[in-house]
Amino acid sequence: MAARTITFREAINEAMRLEMRRDPTVILFGEDVAGGATLPHMEGENKEAWGGVLGVRTGLAPEFGRNRVLDTPISESAFIGAAVGAASTGLRPIAELMFIDFLGVCFDQIFNQGAKLRYMFGGKAQVPMVVRSMIGAGFRAAAQHSGCLYSIFTHIPGLKTVVPSTPYDAKGLLSAAIRDNDPVMFFEHKLLYDIEGEVPEDNYTIPLGEAEVKREGSDATIVTVGRMVHFSLEAAEKLANDGVNVEVVDLRSLSPMDGDTILDSVKKTHRLVVVDEDNPRCSLATDVIALVADQAFDYLDAPCKMITAPHTPVPFSPGLEDAYIPSVESIVSTVKSFTG
Amino acid sequence: MSLTKEKMLEAYATMKKIRLFEEKVAGLFAEGKLPGFVHLYAGEEAIATGVCAHLSERDYITSTHRGHGHCIAKGVDINSMMAEVYGKATGACKGKGGSMHIADVDKGMLGANGIVGAGGPLACGSGLMAKTLGTDQVTVCFFGDGAAEQGTMHEAMNLACCWILPVVFVCENNGYAESTPWGYHCAAKNIADRGVAYDMPGVTVDGTDFFAIYETAEEAIGRARRGEGPSLIECRGFRYYGHFEGDAMLYVTEEEKKRNRARDPIENFKKRATERGLLSEEQIAELDSKVAAIIEEAFKFAEKSAWPENKEVLTDVYVNYP
Ligand SMILES: Cc1ncc(C[n+]2csc(CCOP(=O)(O)OP(=O)(O)O)c2C)c(N)n1
Numbered sequence A: 001m002a003a004r005t006i007t008f009r010e011a012i013n014e015a016m017r018l019e020m021r022r023d024p025t026v027i028l029f030g031e032d033v034a035g036g037a038t039l040p041h042m043e044g045e046n047k048e049a050w051g052g053v054l055g056v057r058t059g060l061a062p063e064f065g066r067n068r069v070l071d072t073p074i075s076e077s078a079f080i081g082a083a084v085g086a087a088s089t090g091l092r093p094i095a096e097l098m099f100i101d102f103l104g105v106c107f108d109q110i111f112n113q114g115a116k117l118r119y120m121f122g123g124k125a126q127v128p129m130v131v132r133s134m135i136g137a138g139f140r141a142a143a144q145h146s147g148c149l150y151s152i153f154t155h156i157p158g159l160k161t162v163v164p165s166t167p168y169d170a171k172g173l174l175s176a177a178i179r180d181n182d183p184v185m186f187f188e189h190k191l192l193y194d195i196e197g198e199v200p201e202d203n204y205t206i207p208l209g210e211a212e213v214k215r216e217g218s219d220a221t222i223v224t225v226g227r228m229v230h231f232s233l234e235a236a237e238k239l240a241n242d243g244v245n246v247e248v249v250d251l252r253s254l255s256p257m258d259g260d261t262i263l264d265s266v267k268k269t270h271r272l273v274v275v276d277e278d279n280p281r282c283s284l285a286t287d288v289i290a291l292v293a294d295q296a297f298d299y300l301d302a303p304c305k306m307i308t309a310p311h312t313p314v315p316f317s318p319g320l321e322d323a324y325i326p327s328v329e330s331i332v333s334t335v336k337s338f339t340g
Numbered sequence B: 001m002s003l004t005k006e007k008m009l010e011a012y013a014t015m016k017k018i019r020l021f022e023e024k025v026a027g028l029f030a031e032g033k034l035p036g037f038v039h040l041y042a043g044e045e046a047i048a049t050g051v052c053a054h055l056s057e058r059d060y061i062t063s064t065h066r067g068h069g070h071c072i073a074k075g076v077d078i079n080s081m082m083a084e085v086y087g088k089a090t091g092a093c094k095g096k097g098g099s100m101h102i103a104d105v106d107k108g109m110l111g112a113n114g115i116v117g118a119g120g121p122l123a124c125g126s127g128l129m130a131k132t133l134g135t136d137q138v139t140v141c142f143f144g145d146g147a148a149e150q151g152t153m154h155e156a157m158n159l160a161c162c163w164i165l166p167v168v169f170v171c172e173n174n175g176y177a178e179s180t181p182w183g184y185h186c187a188a189k190n191i192a193d194r195g196v197a198y199d200m201p202g203v204t205v206d207g208t209d210f211f212a213i214y215e216t217a218e219e220a221i222g223r224a225r226r227g228e229g230p231s232l233i234e235c236r237g238f239r240y241y242g243h244f245e246g247d248a249m250l251y252v253t254e255e256e257k258k259r260n261r262a263r264d265p266i267e268n269f270k271k272r273a274t275e276r277g278l279l280s281e282e283q284i285a286e287l288d289s290k291v292a293a294i295i296e297e298a299f300k301f302a303e304k305s306a307w308p309e310n311k312e313v314l315t316d317v318y319v320n321y322p
């Protein structure tokens, strides 16, 4: 497979493009995913005005037409619910919830409908849909456009949750999510869109529920996800200069979660730090630590540590927002505090 | 109409303040001085101004992501607004909210809002407060054409009518929700027609015509104040800038932009007021320079203000701790 360097944004676009070519039941909708619907100068050649707020969908409406790439009114309950209905009757919709903070508007359709239909119907239905949504702080977008919130969805039985960190993972995981027969919440960190990486041109999938060890080490395990993978790798580099070798486990999927990779790593390193940009209560961080406390307690040489955002909304002012986000320095100093 | 000469001067100054504030913000954003998203209100000045002219400090408004104009028309301090847009400690929200969340509850401004359609239910709440406590306070809910399609807005209009609340719904139909034209996102021909569904008056007015808006709002707000229930006003207009700064506006044609410029609400006001001898050119010129100085002062205030201290990240989550 020929690989070349593309951005995280392009990788996501490519996964949708290839899956839409492969399967005519895959459709995409959301606010301004093409933009300019019904405007005379945007019609005809299926031009698009926006291709989404941060340009992730560019080129999809021209290729697939506006019957498969649909702009929606600002009616998240209606169109996320329509994705559930369409998925349970034969389509494979990708619905875009622009920012994850907007979950508040449409949560019933996700968690009472999409997540529970199969169970309530005794296994006689399936809901093969993907909700793609932007997450994360650092964009100076303030408290209603900056949350991570993946922990909330991970809490819900019936949903799968995916948080990619690299262009390669983003493409393979999104393809897998689209082909998956359960509802998948797919979280894209807005500050990762411009990062670049090697990505094969062809279509491929990465199984949901498989973590990846992004860096091997023997002195401590960092379990992390999304943008914090990059922070953790940077911290690992610094620590290596001081002779401390940390292993960085990128979970990639939170539900299902690859507990084996976490446990194997902790059994090797005997120390655990979870780095998580989400808020700290009832979260990914507490979940991973609970797993290790339950199943690998005897292997631990130090208390488990979590480095997370504080228990606050995301502040606007740049300095405050930077202080809110876990830092490379805090990862380095936490690891040092127990590796000596 | 209750439009005295003084009120007209005040209205002109308010519209001009909004315009110059937005032009300043656009320039600062282009220079890279302002973080985050800014959504500018220029072109829609007559709406906030014509409506808020009937409100006192004790009345309430709920706003949108495009909230600077509502803030200014409701009397929020301009220095504190500019500082908030920068994220400075002297901002209306100590720099913790930014452009999309400027608020001043003491001035009856219940916040710009990052969630489209969130203002409707909040307006029902302040309306319920006034009704329960037997005050004569009115709440105006500003919302966009895009927000009109949000379930929350439909629920709020129905609730306000069921409970006969002193709430006025003002839809600012600027023709687009981001890049999506309202002809596509709205299945009805008029948003004002939705009043029928909830058995409240619904009228459409020219959103660039201060006088028409002033008059329509006077009636609706009067009705609400007398306890006769909600009304819906749809104001048809446009925004001059993109959805947010950085939007290339590919969806708006040059002809449309030209047409809009010819309907400028401030020029329109000036022309009518001077032609009828209600205001003089000199009075207007005097206000222009006064307003320009106010905006320049706000900019300087914001520039020289301090950044918030990092410990502010942890405050204001709860009332009694940390
Ligand atoms: C619940 C929710 N959905 C989507 C958005 C993203 N968004 C912000 S403004 C906007 C368009 C709003 O259009 P309109 O109500 O017409 O207001 P305008 O921007 O034209 O003033 C959208 C889709 C949001 N902030 N909140």
Ligand SMILES: [Mg+2]
Pocket: B144, B145, B146, B172, B173, B174, B175, B176, B177, B178
């Ligand atoms: Mg609009």
